[in-house]
Amino acid sequence: MSDATINPADAAPVGSDAPAEHMAIPAGYDDGQDHIGLEHHTSTGLSNTKLAMWLFLGSECLLFGGLISTYMLYRNRRADTLGPDQLWDIPFTSATSFILLMSSLTMVLGVQAAKRRDDRNTRLWLTVTALLGGLFLAGQIYEFTVFYREGLGFTTNLFASSFYTLVGFHGAHVSVGIIMLMATVGMLLRNRVHGNKAETVEMIGLYWHFVDIVWIVIFTLVYLIPA
Amino acid sequence: MAIIERPTDTPALAPSGGAPAVTPTRSYGYLRRPVQTTGWRSWAFTVDHKKIGIMYGVAAMLFFVVGGVEALFIRLQLAGPEGTVLSADAYNQMFTMHATTMVFLFVIPMAAAFANYMIPLQIGARDVAFPRLNALSLWTFVFGGIFLNTSWFLGGAADGGWFMYAPNSAVPFSPSNGVDYWTLGLLITGIASLVGAVNLIVTVLNMRAPGMTMMRVPIFTWMALVTQFLLLFAMPVITVALVLLLFQRNYDATFFEVAEGADPLLWQHLFWIFGHPEVYIIVLPAFGIVSEVLPVFSKKPLFGYPFVVFSGAAIGFVGWGVWAHHMFASGLGPISVAVFSVATMAIAVPTGVKIINWTLTMWGGKLRFTTAMLFATGLIVMFTIGGLSGVTHSVAPSDTQQTDTYYIVAHFHYVIFGGAVLGLFAGIYYWWPKVFGKLLNESWGKANFWTMIIGMNLTFGPMHIVGLQGQPRRMYVWTENRAGDGFFNIGFWNLVATIGSFILAVGVLFFFINVWVSRKNPPAPADPWDARSLEWMAENPPKEYNFERTPTVHALDEMFHRKYEDVGEGDAHDYVKVATAEEIQAVETANRDDHVHLPSPSYWPIVLSFSLPVIAYGIIYSTLLVIVGLAIATVAMFGWALEPPTADDSEFESPEGGDGGEPSKELVASV
Amino acid sequence: MNNRTSMSVPKGASTVRSVSRRLRIAAAVGLGALVAGCAQDAPQNTFDPAGPNAQRIQNLQVPVFIIAGIVGVITLSVIAFVVWRYRDRGQAIPEQTHGKPALEIGLTILPALILIGVAIPTVSTVFALAETDDTECVINVTGQQWWWEVDYPVQDGCGGISAPIVTSGQMVLPVDTPVLVRGTSRDVIHSWWIPRLNGKRDMVPGRVQTNRMQADEPGIYAGQCTEFCGLSHANMRMEVIALEADDFEVWKANQLSDYESPTNELALAGESTFIAQCSRCHQVNGLTDGDGDPIVSRPDLNVYSGAAPNLSYLMTRTTFAGAMFDLLTPECRADVWEAPPDEFGERYLEGVTPECLNRVQLREWLRNSPAEKPMYTDPNELAATNGLPRGMPYLALSEGQIDELVAYLLERK
Numbered sequence A: 001m002s003d004a005t006i007n008p009a010d011a012a013p014v015g016s017d018a019p020a021e022h023m024a025i026p027a028g029y030d031d032g033q034d035h036i037g038l039e040h041h042t043s044t045g046l047s048n049t050k051l052a053m054w055l056f057l058g059s060e061c062l063l064f065g066g067l068i069s070t071y072m073l074y075r076n077r078r079a080d081t082l083g084p085d086q087l088w089d090i091p092f093t094s095a096t097s098f099i100l101l102m103s104s105l106t107m108v109l110g111v112q113a114a115k116r117r118d119d120r121n122t123r124l125w126l127t128v129t130a131l132l133g134g135l136f137l138a139g140q141i142y143e144f145t146v147f148y149r150e151g152l153g154f155t156t157n158l159f160a161s162s163f164y165t166l167v168g169f170h171g172a173h174v175s176v177g178i179i180m181l182m183a184t185v186g187m188l189l190r191n192r193v194h195g196n197k198a199e200t201v202e203m204i205g206l207y208w209h210f211v212d213i214v215w216i217v218i219f220t221l222v223y224l225i226p227a
Numbered sequence B: 001m002a003i004i005e006r007p008t009d010t011p012a013l014a015p016s017g018g019a020p021a022v023t024p025t026r027s028y029g030y031l032r033r034p035v036q037t038t039g040w041r042s043w044a045f046t047v048d049h050k051k052i053g054i055m056y057g058v059a060a061m062l063f064f065v066v067g068g069v070e071a072l073f074i075r076l077q078l079a080g081p082e083g084t085v086l087s088a089d090a091y092n093q094m095f096t097m098h099a100t101t102m103v104f105l106f107v108i109p110m111a112a113a114f115a116n117y118m119i120p121l122q123i124g125a126r127d128v129a130f131p132r133l134n135a136l137s138l139w140t141f142v143f144g145g146i147f148l149n150t151s152w153f154l155g156g157a158a159d160g161g162w163f164m165y166a167p168n169s170a171v172p173f174s175p176s177n178g179v180d181y182w183t184l185g186l187l188i189t190g191i192a193s194l195v196g197a198v199n200l201i202v203t204v205l206n207m208r209a210p211g212m213t214m215m216r217v218p219i220f221t222w223m224a225l226v227t228q229f230l231l232l233f234a235m236p237v238i239t240v241a242l243v244l245l246l247f248q249r250n251y252d253a254t255f256f257e258v259a260e261g262a263d264p265l266l267w268q269h270l271f272w273i274f275g276h277p278e279v280y281i282i283v284l285p286a287f288g289i290v291s292e293v294l295p296v297f298s299k300k301p302l303f304g305y306p307f308v309v310f311s312g313a314a315i316g317f318v319g320w321g322v323w324a325h326h327m328f329a330s331g332l333g334p335i336s337v338a339v340f341s342v343a344t345m346a347i348a349v350p351t352g353v354k355i356i357n358w359t360l361t362m363w364g365g366k367l368r369f370t371t372a373m374l375f376a377t378g379l380i381v382m383f384t385i386g387g388l389s390g391v392t393h394s395v396a397p398s399d400t401q402q403t404d405t406y407y408i409v410a411h412f413h414y415v416i417f418g419g420a421v422l423g424l425f426a427g428i429y430y431w432w433p434k435v436f437g438k439l440l441n442e443s444w445g446k447a448n449f450w451t452m453i454i455g456m457n458l459t460f461g462p463m464h465i466v467g468l469q470g471q472p473r474r475m476y477v478w479t480e481n482r483a484g485d486g487f488f489n490i491g492f493w494n495l496v497a498t499i500g501s502f503i504l505a506v507g508v509l510f511f512f513i514n515v516w517v518s519r520k521n522p523p524a525p526a527d528p529w530d531a532r533s534l535e536w537m538a539e540n541p542p543k544e545y546n547f548e549r550t551p552t553v554h555a556l557d558e559m560f561h562r563k564y565e566d567v568g569e570g571d572a573h574d575y576v577k578v579a580t581a582e583e584i585q586a587v588e589t590a591n592r593d594d595h596v597h598l599p600s601p602s603y604w605p606i607v608l609s610f611s612l613p614v615i616a617y618g619i620i621y622s623t624l625l626v627i628v629g630l631a632i633a634t635v636a637m638f639g640w641a642l643e644p645p646t647a648d649d650s651e652f653e654s655p656e657g658g659d660g661g662e663p664s665k666e667l668v669a670s671v
Numbered sequence C: 001m002n003n004r005t006s007m008s009v010p011k012g013a014s015t016v017r018s019v020s021r022r023l024r025i026a027a028a029v030g031l032g033a034l035v036a037g038c039a040q041d042a043p044q045n046t047f048d049p050a051g052p053n054a055q056r057i058q059n060l061q062v063p064v065f066i067i068a069g070i071v072g073v074i075t076l077s078v079i080a081f082v083v084w085r086y087r088d089r090g091q092a093i094p095e096q097t098h099g100k101p102a103l104e105i106g107l108t109i110l111p112a113l114i115l116i117g118v119a120i121p122t123v124s125t126v127f128a129l130a131e132t133d134d135t136e137c138v139i140n141v142t143g144q145q146w147w148w149e150v151d152y153p154v155q156d157g158c159g160g161i162s163a164p165i166v167t168s169g170q171m172v173l174p175v176d177t178p179v180l181v182r183g184t185s186r187d188v189i190h191s192w193w194i195p196r197l198n199g200k201r202d203m204v205p206g207r208v209q210t211n212r213m214q215a216d217e218p219g220i221y222a223g224q225c226t227e228f229c230g231l232s233h234a235n236m237r238m239e240v241i242a243l244e245a246d247d248f249e250v251w252k253a254n255q256l257s258d259y260e261s262p263t264n265e266l267a268l269a270g271e272s273t274f275i276a277q278c279s280r281c282h283q284v285n286g287l288t289d290g291d292g293d294p295i296v297s298r299p300d301l302n303v304y305s306g307a308a309p310n311l312s313y314l315m316t317r318t319t320f321a322g323a324m325f326d327l328l329t330p331e332c333r334a335d336v337w338e339a340p341p342d343e344f345g346e347r348y349l350e351g352v353t354p355e356c357l358n359r360v361q362l363r364e365w366l367r368n369s370p371a372e373k374p375m376y377t378d379p380n381e382l383a384a385t386n387g388l389p390r391g392m393p394y395l396a397l398s399e400g401q402i403d404e405l406v407a408y409l410l411e412r413k
């Protein structure tokens, strides 16, 4: 081979009229997975992406496990500065928690719409989910500012640091979820989702539900169980 | 390259000559896809698991030399009393970075190199499940490692020891940026490990060739799978610890600040919950390698394959319940100490199973002592010594005499060097022809092995003595006053260890010499070792698509069973060779798959990886850089999301055919 | 093995003891070979117990090492046999056997049984060594970068201590008395380890940890900080000094004796230099200023970790600066360290005489301590610690001042 390197800039765009016959994609390949080979099927029957998401979430459990343990260890270490009992506004947080829970429901609706190949409703429900998530996040930011104004900075005491770290990490996860949701909506709109849309949506759904469940644990341990 | 098209009955694709290649015609995301097949671009943007594996290996070996040279400095300093080669500060950085480099930048990536290269081949797949993520892991590790090591030139490296106990890692006690580099560097390489773990687990679970049930999966792949699970669950734990430390050092949090009521033991728990599984992460891949090598050179199947598999899994489980054996002296209270002590003893049982099964594999075999086999046998012997000193640590009251002395240093170098490193070298010699198509020189190989064995025993053997004579570890000097005299004299044995370490270095150098002298070796035969597992059904080196057709698996040791038949009657066995590897490969070629879709190279993994050290430098020096890094990351992620993993057919100009009528496999490999 | 050892094993240990006696025979056999032909072990030898706590560990570890050794020898012999016996001599391809489950299960259970055998005495020893309520004397240690402070709270134990005693680097205790060391740290984690008396125990800031100490015979027992604690971790040593009960009384009385004003010109000048230069960090009990008011040092304002060694009776110790240096010349040092047990107390209580003082080293220390012991004292690099050094800073003393200070310190005993 003389020179197999091709400078992309030199390559004349030919358009999409390339000979189609020997480009035939084997049936079933169009599943949007990153996996290789002719087989559509996988050894476990679970799709690669889904399995990967499950594994990732398994790993995330330990991440939150570590953060929650840190919080539980330090929740009462605050000398005579502010602590949970002076700060929590349970009704408010319950309301935002409820919003987040509801977003799981809308996520389910989104996934179902995607399974029906109903793009319009998929977009709708994903947007609603993202909005609910955003509402939850807004609540959290509001809550943080209230705490901050009352005098609980990130470094005020150990309780504060571990609280903000834990809840902040969860918030970051919600934000990532919202970005994924909105990006998917955008890509659905412009029809740029590769492969199986239903599965893409389902995957985001898995992630979203996980983040919700983690919140339930956090809400119970951090807010409801008295320090 | 994206599409490998071999319609056997289709005529030449294009009449003209020239480079056979496909050309992207539409850009995805922001840029056209890379298409180079030679030169650095073909490596930088590749998603081929084999190229990635090779790059993993090369980078890891470079870091091995870095870590090794650091070790030599350590040994020089300790050769005599009141050493003056290094200052106290430099010494502390030296052993911290030695350990960090060896563990995180040599052994784990080297194991990842083997896993990347071999797993798809061993399970009959064409690549890993997520090739782009694979490239991401590689580059994240490479950039993370470089980032970590730049600290040497930017104000000093980390100096708190590789387990970086709090509160000694806090700013007042370690005011240079070293610990920040360490924290961020490990966060970055942690991402590499995590992504790699997800990828490889999915690959093993999902992409096995037809017929390859879990109990037919080659043992190396099994052990690598357990390793990846350990990584998957261990990495987030150290991530938490590192994040807390990062927040403490850079954002004034007080997670480990005693004055604020913090508990320094939190760090120890978090670190060792990661750290103990970590030591099995270090050794299990090597166990997998020797479990491949020993049967091949004994001409027998692995004795008790299910036992070896289950003991590996058992190690993976029990490994989570023993972390506090690193904390026997830290005042946990007698109940915890007793529990962890007993649990630690329990883990010796599944490890013992492996030693016993390897020995029984060789028992009654037909042993050929090639270099690979020598390394594998060396592992059994050396690891046993290290394992048994491990058992003496597990006896908690004795450990209070041993912990933080050189006796521990002796233990873990025997299990790490004598276990993991010898195993990795066995793998290098065994699979070299597979990867590079040439054999390594056996004479140099044997010289390599024996110098390394002699060197390691001279280096680490005496550490048992000086440790039990009470020499603590992590001391930049030792003093004549506490050295004693006579046979167990600390001074003498320290000198021996230093001399040994240089012999060891010569041994390592022999390896590099071997690589050099072997570069012009003739092509290796298809099956140089009379091997047993599936990867030997592919060519040496394998084509980009690995297998001519997806193999169907009928047995554990598939390759052996294709080559040999037992023609003995009843209990008498008589194995005759019914096919050579060349013949088997020829059959595969004749029946090759027509359509093979491979993922396309991509810019985005390396770009995304690159953003991480930028962000990290930013955290240390300037928020502006953080923003730049985040911007790069965002661009890369959107580019990634908008780019299909395998380029669409319509994106490509037709491959311009090279040599006319005959469908060219070369074409396939080169585009 | 000497008799006192077994006699001083605490009562609660009788169960262990019957086992341990048999084990000790094995120990003697096993170690005999090793110990023979060795002149003198390092002072921190972990296989040379000198008190019941270390002895208890010895009784456990010797058999464990022997078992490990036997298992190792058997395993390696089998491997050697296999390697030799089954090497390729052109034999036919062996049977492709995939294993023999019965054999494998057997060979799994065997190590498990051995380990159960090890586990039982391990657990009982763990609990015995964690005992804290049978001790008769409490001594506190506080780790700090890079030296140990030792103090004796007021108590009835230790033959009665009427006022707190504070010293550094060397812990003096009466022989045959079970002592409870209670320890903590002022900065990072350190580890208290006197190998011949007991295993180590980390001293963690914010926690109080305990460690049993008991010596059978008078003598010096060397130790070393074993948790990495920063720059001079290697130089953070300590010693336990065991004295007969009456010698201990003498030592105690001396530690509580009144301040003695300097007796000669030079030392008198040293006193004022000391007050000017040193007393902001170093306490000398009984030192007064011009008005007769006691001078109280404020190391908490001058050293990051908040303390500096109390120098009131410096010359009763034999080492200084985290036991890194000898206060005694090499000959005098050997005299004390190698004294037979019955003469040891007398030698030690002599303290540092003018003839024996290691002037060179003490002067070097005063001249430029950071050059002698790596510490964190460069004034330009102390931003992280609010300008406070970790360790003793360079004080730019003149040679004359050093002469005075040495003369003054020589009388602190």
Ligand code: HEA
Binding pocket: B163, B279, B280, B282, B283, B325, B326, B327, B328, B344, B345, B347, B348, B349, B351, B352, B353, B355, B383, B384, B385, B386, B387, B388, B390, B391, B393, B394, B395, B399, B402, B403, B404, B408, B411, B412, B415, B416, B419, B420, C071, C075, C110, C111, C112, C114, C115
């Ligand atoms: C490759 C890595 C590796 C491996 C495999 C092991 C294996 C083991 N390790 Fe090791 N260990 C380390 C790496 C490793 N270790 C490192 C890096 C440290 C120090 C970290 C630091 O402080 O920096 C450490 C420290 C360490 C400690 C803490 C010491 C201290 O700091 O005080 C302990 C304590 O229990 C311990 C125990 C063990 C045990 C029981 C095993 C067992 O798994 C060994 C089992 C193997 C055998 C026992 C041999 C073969 C078995 C037979 C032949 C069967 C018959 C056997 C019997 C009947 C006993 N290790």
Ligand code: HEA
Binding pocket: B064, B065, B067, B068, B069, B071, B072, B074, B075, B095, B096, B098, B099, B100, B102, B103, B106, B107, B160, B161, B162, B163, B409, B413, B416, B417, B421, B459, B472, B473, B474, B475, B476, B501, B504, B505, B506, B508, B509, B512
């Ligand atoms: C994977 C793990 C690994 C590996 C492979 C090694 C390998 C070696 N280690 Fe390592 N070591 C650790 C992990 C490892 N170590 C850990 C975890 C610690 C604890 C640190 C801590 O306390 O925090 C430690 C600590 C440690 C200490 C104790 C330091 C102290 O406590 O003060 C010592 C001392 O001798 C030492 C020595 C060595 C030596 C001589 C080698 C040798 O095997 C190195 C051999 C390799 C070479 C010598 C490379 C030479 C190559 C060349 C010279 C090639 C020539 C050049 C070209 C071709 C360009 N190590």
Ligand code: CUA
Binding pocket: C143, C144, C146, C189, C190, C191, C225, C226, C227, C228, C229, C230, C233, C234, C236
């Ligand atoms: Cu104090 Cu090490």
Ligand SMILES: [Cu+2]
Binding pocket: B275, B276, B279, B322, B323, B325, B326
């Ligand atoms: Cu461990």
